[in-house]
Amino acid sequence: MADDVTVPPAAASEASVAPGVLRAREALKDVPHEPGAAKPDPILVADSVVRRFGGLTAVSVDHIEIQRGAITALIGPNGAGKTTFFNLLTGFDRPDEGEWKFNGSPLAGVPAHKVAKKGMVRTFQLTKALSRLSVIDNMRLGGTGQKGESFWRSLVPGLWKKQEQEITERADDLLKRFKLDAKRADFAGSLSGGQRKLLEMARALMVQPDMVMLDEPMAGVNPALTQSLLGHVKSLREDGMTVLFVEHDMDMVRDISDWVIVMGQGKVIAEGTPDTVMADPRVIDAYLGSHHDGTEHDSAEVAAEVPGASSVDEPAAASSPAASASPAAAPATEKAVSDKPASDKPEGGKADE
Ligand SMILES: Nc1ncnc2c1ncn2[C@@H]1O[C@H](COP(=O)(O)OP(=O)(O)OP(=O)(O)O)[C@@H](O)[C@H]1O
Numbered sequence: 001m002a003d004d005v006t007v008p009p010a011a012a013s014e015a016s017v018a019p020g021v022l023r024a025r026e027a028l029k030d031v032p033h034e035p036g037a038a039k040p041d042p043i044l045v046a047d048s049v050v051r052r053f054g055g056l057t058a059v060s061v062d063h064i065e066i067q068r069g070a071i072t073a074l075i076g077p078n079g080a081g082k083t084t085f086f087n088l089l090t091g092f093d094r095p096d097e098g099e100w101k102f103n104g105s106p107l108a109g110v111p112a113h114k115v116a117k118k119g120m121v122r123t124f125q126l127t128k129a130l131s132r133l134s135v136i137d138n139m140r141l142g143g144t145g146q147k148g149e150s151f152w153r154s155l156v157p158g159l160w161k162k163q164e165q166e167i168t169e170r171a172d173d174l175l176k177r178f179k180l181d182a183k184r185a186d187f188a189g190s191l192s193g194g195q196r197k198l199l200e201m202a203r204a205l206m207v208q209p210d211m212v213m214l215d216e217p218m219a220g221v222n223p224a225l226t227q228s229l230l231g232h233v234k235s236l237r238e239d240g241m242t243v244l245f246v247e248h249d250m251d252m253v254r255d256i257s258d259w260v261i262v263m264g265q266g267k268v269i270a271e272g273t274p275d276t277v278m279a280d281p282r283v284i285d286a287y288l289g290s291h292h293d294g295t296e297h298d299s300a301e302v303a304a305e306v307p308g309a310s311s312v313d314e315p316a317a318a319s320s321p322a323a324s325a326s327p328a329a330a331p332a333t334e335k336a337v338s339d340k341p342a343s344d345k346p347e348g349g350k351a352d353e
Helices: 009-015 019-028 082-089 112-117 135-143 157-177 193-207 223-238 250-256 274-278 281-288 296-305 314-319 321-325 332-337
Strands: 042-053 056-067 071-075 097-102 120-122 211-215 242-246 259-264 267-272
Touching (some): 019 056, 019 223, 042 242, 056 082, 056 242, 056 259, 056 267, 071 082, 071 250, 082 242, 120 193, 135 157, 193 223, 223 242, 250 274, 259 274, 259 281, 267 281
Parallel strands (some): 071 259, 120 211
Antiparallel strands (some): 042 097
């Protein structure tokens, strides 16, 4: 009788969890929830990284490890130092002090294009697609400086032509994967904000990286493209890549992260799984600048006192899987955490349709 054949809810949900998620979460399950926690297989290890701007210490990270093959979110209030830390790690800025190793090789002071060659690429909060170049040319440009490419190789016309052809084929494959193939010949400047984010992510993959760093992938993205972007980030993990992303959208953080690292005033103040971190009084204090005793009741009360805490972008929140699947999993504190000034939007591009 068909009615007797029911799948227990737990088994059903386990079966639907992708292998990359299970791998990453299993690997992290015994990692202590504390700042600077050691990971079983770190792809990136940084020590004593300091960046000052005049009298302001924007970043002062004692120790941080990023687990290979996992999706790690780097969160924190505005001005916590997240983007500055990203800039340092990816060679777009130089530290005053500190060192870090990526795949075991020292990277401090290595310029951005060499960092990318070593397999660590990033996207930007404000997308960097070249508006007056076509989508395919933006992709091809992203393919220059690939791992294994050398000056001497480029001097041999046959090899150079073959490589150019390979780059174009790879670019076209990625455009298909990101559903941008119909836009191949269009100027990048004609894309919507969300499509630009997709293009930037696709372009980052041209160098076949081991680690992808995404700076606010959801900023300025309309709900229409939210699911697509989330799916693409998750698929990076399924492909064995490591993802570190900065994001203010707590629905996204909760939905896709295996691990969360929280920065406050330049330092790492908390680490753990999304649920534990979002309930951590240090995290709530850092965001809200208020003291409380850590109970859920108090957290909600504190959030309610924060101007704008209830004026979250409702359509976006409602469209997110985390929000719609379990409204109870999005307490008031979380909404306050996801509040972000409207002025912090990506430049250029049309609004998403
Ligand atoms: N080039 C700079 N010159 C001077 N101060 C800077 C510079 N870049 C960043 N800062 C300062 O360093 C601090 C950290 O900024 P950063 O942009 O890294 O923070 P963030 O956590 O990324 O913030 P947001 O979430 O708003 O993007 C801030 O006080 C910022 O004003």
